[in-house]
Amino acid sequence: MANDVWVYIEHKDGDISPMSYELLGIGKTLADGLGSSVCAFIIGEKVDDLAKEAFYYGVSKVYAIEGDVFKGFRPDAYAKAASSLLSKYTPEIALFRATSQGTDVAAASAAQLQFGLCTDSIGLAIDGGKFKMTRAAFGGNYTVTVVNEKAKPQIATVRPKSFPMPAKDTSKSGEVVKETFSIAEADLNTKILDFMKSEVAINLVEADIIVSGGRGVGKPEGFKMLQDLAKVLGGALGASRAAVDSGWVAYEHQVGQTGKTVKPKIYIACGISGAIQHLAGMRTSDCIVAINKDPDAPIFKNASYGIVGDLNQVVPKLIEKFKSKLGR
Amino acid sequence: MKIVVCIKQVPDTEAEVKWDIPNGTLKREGIDSIINPFDEFALEEALLTRENYDGDIVAISMGPDKAADVLRNALALTVNEVHQLTDPAFAGSDTYATSYVLASAMKKIGDVDIVFCGKQSTDGSTGVVAAEIASQLGFSQLTYVSKVRSVDAANKKIIVERAIEGGIEVVEAKLPAVISVIKGINEPRLPNLMGIRKASKMEIPKWSADDLGVDKGKVGAAGSATKVVEITVPPPRGAGEILKGEIEEVAASVVDKLIDMKVIK
Structure with a gap:
């Protein structure tokens, strides 16, 4: 139907992260608000397994484009296929995850369709029949609500973990509508030569627990201790810009306006003062624990629990106590 | 080889930006402006590419009069040419309208091989x-680039590394390509005194909507499909509890509270 809500299902080399289906829950809520249905759309070399999983998460219809040319994600191939589906069916709303792949396809598809999109949304709602997309601006100091009253579909990318995962029900199934879309290999611009897997086991953006360090950590070895705490908790290691710029820890760990935006359930900030540009990347975490020597550090104004003290004494104590309580 | 670098002026990331909420505009008075931090890496990568493979660099920036400062800085760093894309009609452009203006500038520049951009703006x-x-120009789309491995201008090919979730992807792409770079791809240099002096006297040429041949109906607030309808200040988190006492007790208390959340698996 023309006012359906479509959700792009992200996958990579046949590797399916359950997180790919997280938007089906909010997609359903929006569709209910519009009196329509949530549908999934999938592009890939083979789509049947992905479609089956989408049915488990509550959609009854999956639109798909299959082909050898879609082995491995390539933005031009995927965006051309996606925009062909979106212009044929013109759903009311199309949602993508604000990951590298989701952003690449959403942006290129919107450009093909010649209109803008709202990126990295943290709130989505139907309000008086209108689709409202909410996102953070200026380092999270402001929240802006964006609408698109001129073009369809209204495209949004959604920050991972902004909405609860829908429940999985393996008894459900549905219909796969396969569309053909051909594009010649010679007409594509890119070729993937290799993928070098990161040694960092847990993806910062998807982590439920993050242990993060700032200027107060003082030295590269300090991050070893934070890494130990992260490991005990099954979490990921984060860092402030000051720590990254000092060369103590790699940029891939940076949280903040010029790093990653994260929304874990627990964020433990060690030796981080809480500069605006760092808060921008983590202030929506569910629970923030701050450890800092300076009782006036702005981080304490944003922390659920604050510990005024030397992290070199506090962190080893936390490691010891977590280990004994959790039996690790 | 012709290299284009897109740069943007943004409010200082250290400054507390104030928004005039009823009018939906940014209060720019009293706020320092800087080059978008990610664009410094794009500019440096353009300079490195010119050094390693030859070519000319054209720096462009879309923005109001004051944004000429970032192009002057690019001139001080010895880019060959700059153009400021400025027109009252551009104000309030959304992402598509902005990229349409920038893509129009690429067409006007002509024979572009590589476009460098920062990963995102900080505003x-x-x-x-x-x-x-x-996507609009049909150029190769290479985002989140952490390294340019090689450029083969004669055969119109480039190999880059992309830092994406879970690792590094190595991609070969046809030129022309648009490359968005991440922080850490290089160490941006500072202009020297002579460069600054020379740049201070140089003219910043301007291109208007008419110069670029853009359809004014497709740009600015009026031509953009997406628009901001509401701006709010998110409620403060509210300071929580400061745990006081001996480290031993405080640590035990926070450990219990976190375990009670049932998040730790």
Whole structure:
């Protein structure tokens, strides 16, 4: 139907992260608000397994484009296929995850369709029949609500973990509508030569627990201790810009306006003062624990629990106590 | 080889930006402006590419009069040519309208081989303009680039590394390409005194909507499909509890509270 809500299902080399289906829950809520249905759309070399999983998460219809040319994600191939589906069916709303792949396809598809999109949304709602997309601006100091009253579909990318995962029900199934879309290999611009897997086991953006360090950590070895705490908790290691710029820890760990935006359930900030540009990347975490020597550090104004003290004494104590309580 | 670098002026990331909420505009008075931090890496990568493979660099920036400062800085760093894309009609452009203006500038510049952009701006932070430029022009779309491995201008090929979730992807792409770079791809240099002096006297040429041949109905607030309808200040988190006492007790208390959340598996 023309006012359906479509959700792009992200996958990579046949590797399916359950997180790919997280938007089906909010997609359903929006569709209910519009009196329509949530549908999934999938592009890939083979789509049947992905479609089956989408049915488990509550959609009854999956639109798909299959082909050898879609082995491995390539933005031009995927965006051309996606925009062909979106212009044929013109759903009311199309949602993508604000990951590298989701952003690449959403942006290129919107450009093909010649209109803008709202990126990295943290709130989505139907309000008086209108689709409202909410996102953070200026380092999270402001929240802006964006609408698109001129073009369809209204495209949004959604920050991972902004909405609860829908429940999985393996008894459900549905219909796969396969569309053909051909594009010649010679007409594509890119070729993937290799993928070098990161040694960092847990993806910062998807982590439920993050242990993060700032200027107060003082030295590269300090991050070893934070890494130990992260490991005990099954979490990921984060860092402030000051720590990254000092060369103590790699940029891939940076949280903040010029790093990653994260929304874990627990964020433990060690030796981080809480500069605006760092808060921008983590202030929506569910629970923030701050450890800092300076009782006036702005981080304490944003922390659920604050510990005024030397992290070199506090962190080893936390490691010891977590280990004994959790039996690790 | 012709290299274009897109740069943007943004409010200082250390400054507390104030928004005039009823009018939906940014209070720019008293706020220092800087070059978008990600664009410094794009500019440096353009300079490195010119050094390693030869070519000319054209720096462009879309923005109001004051934004000429970032182009002057690019001139001080010895880029060959700059153009400021400025027109009252551009004000309020959304991501598509912005990328349409920038893509129009690429067409006017002509024979572009590589376009460097920063991963995102620190003000709007949409992070999609580079991809939208590539998609409109049919150029290779290379986002989140952490390393340029090689450029083969004669055979119109480039090999880059992309830092994406879970690792590094190595991609070979046809030129022309639009490349958005991440922080850490290089160490941006500072201009020297002579460069600054020379740049201070140089003219910043301006291109208007008419110069670029853009359809004014497709740009600015009026021509943009997406618009901001509401701006709010998110409620403060509210300071929580400061745990006081001996480290031993405090640590035990926070450990219990966190375990009670049932998040730790």
